[in-house]
Amino acid sequence: MAKNLVQSGQTLNFTAAAAVMSGQAVAIGDMIVVSHGDVAAGQVGVGHAVGVFDLPKTAAADIAQGASVYLKDGEIGTDNTGVYAGKAWITAGGGTTSVHVAINVGGV
Known part of the structure; x- marks a missing residue:
């Protein structure tokens, strides 16, 4: 395995600007993620970046x-x-x- 591998790139942590529901698409810069779970405003959530x-x-x-x-x-x-x-x-x-x-x- 490459020593410089950071992660697989399938998920990305994000801070919710507003409440987010599980399965909701969220814009992060010039890309989107789909929230893995419900995330309250201001909290950190996990978003799927592929799929x-x-x-x-x-x-x-x-x-x-x-x-x-x-x-x-x-x-x-x-x-x-x-x-x-x-x-x-x-x-x-x-x-x-x-x-x-x-x-x-x-x-x-």
Whole structure:
């Protein structure tokens, strides 16, 4: 094993600016994590930095499989003014309320 390995990079500690629910996507800089558990405002939580998660999406957004998606106002959409979230793992048409996202994959 490399002597300079710090960790596997699958999780990241974060300080919650506001209360966070388990499974909620949280923006940290220019990336997102998905909270492992409930975290009170001001407390440190653990966020998953890799994986595919079912996340709430903007109902009107029509998201194609493989599309770059962004977190904005707590929802996933294609509006690139949000924080880059990853790639849509499945197609999620307008009117649906969630989408599977491979988080922090691919970049923009």
